[in-house]
Amino acid sequence: MSWRRAFGEAVRSGLTIEETRLEPLLALRAAAGVAVVVGPALWLVSPAYAASAALGAYSAGGATFQRGWRPRKVVALGAGAGLALSTFVGYLAAGRLVTFLPLLAVWAFAAGMAWAVGSTAGIVAATTVGSMLVTVTLPTSIGRALEHAGVIALGGVTQAVLILLFPVRRWGAHRDALADALAAVADYARRLRHDPTAPFDPEPLMTARDAAAVTPSQARTRPPVLHGPRGLAERIRPVVAALADPDVGAPPEGPGRDRARELLDAAADVLDAAARSIRRGTPAEVRPESMDALRVDEEHEVLEGPARQTAERLVELLGEALEIARSGCARGRKATPRGLSGAPFLVRPTLHRLVPVVVRAVRRELRRDSPVFRHAARLAAVATLGYLIAARLPLGHGYWAPLASVMVMRPDFHRTYARAVARLAGTLAGVALATGVVRALGPDAHVSGALAVVSAGLSYTLNRTGYAYSQCFTAAYVVFLLGMGGEAWEQTVPERVVLTLLGGALAMLAYVVFPAWETPRLPGRLADWLAADGRYAAAVLRDYAEPTREHHDGMRRALLESREARAAWQEAYDRARREPVRPRGLTSREAREAQEAIKGFGRAAMLMESHVPRADSRSVPEAERFAEALETDTAKAAVAVREHRNPDWGRVEDALHAWQDTAGAGAPVVRREAELQKRALEDLATAVSRTPLERDVGSAREEQRVRATLAAEGDGSGPAHRGG
Numbered sequence: 001m002s003w004r005r006a007f008g009e010a011v012r013s014g015l016t017i018e019e020t021r022l023e024p025l026l027a028l029r030a031a032a033g034v035a036v037v038v039g040p041a042l043w044l045v046s047p048a049y050a051a052s053a054a055l056g057a058y059s060a061g062g063a064t065f066q067r068g069w070r071p072r073k074v075v076a077l078g079a080g081a082g083l084a085l086s087t088f089v090g091y092l093a094a095g096r097l098v099t100f101l102p103l104l105a106v107w108a109f110a111a112g113m114a115w116a117v118g119s120t121a122g123i124v125a126a127t128t129v130g131s132m133l134v135t136v137t138l139p140t141s142i143g144r145a146l147e148h149a150g151v152i153a154l155g156g157v158t159q160a161v162l163i164l165l166f167p168v169r170r171w172g173a174h175r176d177a178l179a180d181a182l183a184a185v186a187d188y189a190r191r192l193r194h195d196p197t198a199p200f201d202p203e204p205l206m207t208a209r210d211a212a213a214v215t216p217s218q219a220r221t222r223p224p225v226l227h228g229p230r231g232l233a234e235r236i237r238p239v240v241a242a243l244a245d246p247d248v249g250a251p252p253e254g255p256g257r258d259r260a261r262e263l264l265d266a267a268a269d270v271l272d273a274a275a276r277s278i279r280r281g282t283p284a285e286v287r288p289e290s291m292d293a294l295r296v297d298e299e300h301e302v303l304e305g306p307a308r309q310t311a312e313r314l315v316e317l318l319g320e321a322l323e324i325a326r327s328g329c330a331r332g333r334k335a336t337p338r339g340l341s342g343a344p345f346l347v348r349p350t351l352h353r354l355v356p357v358v359v360r361a362v363r364r365e366l367r368r369d370s371p372v373f374r375h376a377a378r379l380a381a382v383a384t385l386g387y388l389i390a391a392r393l394p395l396g397h398g399y400w401a402p403l404a405s406v407m408v409m410r411p412d413f414h415r416t417y418a419r420a421v422a423r424l425a426g427t428l429a430g431v432a433l434a435t436g437v438v439r440a441l442g443p444d445a446h447v448s449g450a451l452a453v454v455s456a457g458l459s460y461t462l463n464r465t466g467y468a469y470s471q472c473f474t475a476a477y478v479v480f481l482l483g484m485g486g487e488a489w490e491q492t493v494p495e496r497v498v499l500t501l502l503g504g505a506l507a508m509l510a511y512v513v514f515p516a517w518e519t520p521r522l523p524g525r526l527a528d529w530l531a532a533d534g535r536y537a538a539a540v541l542r543d544y545a546e547p548t549r550e551h552h553d554g555m556r557r558a559l560l561e562s563r564e565a566r567a568a569w570q571e572a573y574d575r576a577r578r579e580p581v582r583p584r585g586l587t588s589r590e591a592r593e594a595q596e597a598i599k600g601f602g603r604a605a606m607l608m609e610s611h612v613p614r615a616d617s618r619s620v621p622e623a624e625r626f627a628e629a630l631e632t633d634t635a636k637a638a639v640a641v642r643e644h645r646n647p648d649w650g651r652v653e654d655a656l657h658a659w660q661d662t663a664g665a666g667a668p669v670v671r672r673e674a675e676l677q678k679r680a681l682e683d684l685a686t687a688v689s690r691t692p693l694e695r696d697v698g699s700a701r702e703e704q705r706v707r708a709t710l711a712a713e714g715d716g717s718g719p720a721h722r723g724g
Helices: 003-014 024-044 048-061 070-092 097-116 119-135 141-166 172-194 204-212 216-221 227-245 253-279 289-294 307-326 354-365 371-392 400-408 414-440 443-459 466-483 489-515 519-545 549-577 586-611 622-642 650-657 665-688 694-715
Strands: none
Touching: 003 549, 024 048, 024 443, 024 650, 048 204, 048 354, 048 400, 048 443, 070 097, 070 119, 070 141, 070 466, 097 119, 097 354, 097 371, 097 466, 119 307, 119 586, 172 227, 172 253, 172 307, 204 227, 204 289, 204 466, 227 253, 227 307, 227 586, 253 289, 253 307, 371 400, 400 414, 414 466, 414 489, 414 586, 443 466, 466 489, 489 694, 519 549, 519 586, 519 622, 519 665, 549 586, 586 665, 622 650, 622 665, 665 694
């Protein structure tokens, strides 16, 4: 992708309105937290204290809107404490540049490394850098600095107290995550009615698993309905896929296919009802037609063999989902599926045990080729450089330039550029709006304080609709806050626009000078995904060879590792497609075809998982040899893909030829699924295998193809001819 096209994509992304459900009650509560600390501070003390209080309350309130699974009051307290600490430490070094700049660089670097823990930690850490830049200009002594730090921390405490006193949708985020997982499987079942090989994105299941991890204290108060249905969705997904697949399930045409479509539609209806029940906390009704479809008639059932066994298994699982849909979260009703009430919960470390986890995560990213490390280095350099440049300009509030840089920078190219554009657009609109209001109402500290609270509430409300629209009211909030302190709009508006533009430009330039492109990493990500899928497929086969509890647990662990590897590949692939970088190692076409091949390989393993025998079932010894061959060949192929060599499937072919159809009960079905895996691996080899000449000219050919496509788009002639 060219730079012009990449920048255009960033502009469109930054100004796009995201369709999401607004949360006005949460926004109202957070805005009330700002009002509770700003009003008394303005009335009883001074505008400077009110500004500090507003910073703490506003930033702590904003932190609670980040996606996370810890209690919001804990996030608010943590954000307030971090802001207070950065303010006080910053003031101690703020007297001279020779002391403040090194502190700012170290603090910004640490904030950038916080992305190793997660996006919420990274965003909250960035706000502490902003606090250090802004509030060090307010105190006049160490005592006053402590007072300002205490007032900022009070803002976080206020938000936490309001969350405790006025809870809005307790466990709401966890409910939504679990409901989204069930709804995703329902949508998958509907798509399978028309496309038996439809893909499934496991991200909702991964999010639900992340949400299911709780601390021991959370486990004591978690609603029962949040404990079991996630595992139910996990078990239903491979069953509906196996039922729809014409190779191992219902026949491609005829009454059997019609019956499969009927069952899939009923499954989607039941799962949607269970999702509504969990999301709303109320019982949900299922259509009578769906209930009739779930009755398996022993005499007149048209499905036969493995397809009939799969249908019976699906009906059994949907019976558990029906219990959830009908019970909802009504008191006294059990909403946990049978057999899961005593299952151990997924443990999330408590705060004091989180320290070694954070240390390990940060240590893993302390390497030069890590995107998080490079982001931290960029953040430290831009914060200090922006502060120096702004200090030399004949403008007040020079901290706005480095503040804009810090708040828009992200570890990847596209989001950094999109947020820079969105921040500038939002700032222009916000200061224009605030300027018009101030000119109409006149300068008054109490009026400005009230308008600042209203702007904060609107910013919270639009927080998830797009950065530009939230930033519009954030900019208005800052203008009103400065007006509350006696700053004239004629001074603040031009300064904020110019310095925001400077900060955004520095953030963009930093990524050009010290980038962290994902395009060169695609072969490695693809290799990791292939190896993880190979281990998952081998684990499923070993469960056939010897159906034991240990092998079943190993299959589950391998599945989770496979999903993590797929998510890492998908994130890298999506970023690479938006980067203005030439393909290296994998062209766009090769990456796309290889992705589809590995998806097919993983899908074949999932189909095999749907028929995994019970612990007391007959084993399939031939599956062990194929598992060894599959794991060995995929591991070696991963190395070959990483080193741009052609993969080889010799062991897989030999093991498959040695597998006899008469191996035992269920073996013919398993062997057909193994053949699907081999076919997918052959598609992968076709996608990534190249002759020496092709390896030399592949990147040049891809560049020519991109240029031809852009030229065709420019003259309106349509897509370029994909020759060569």
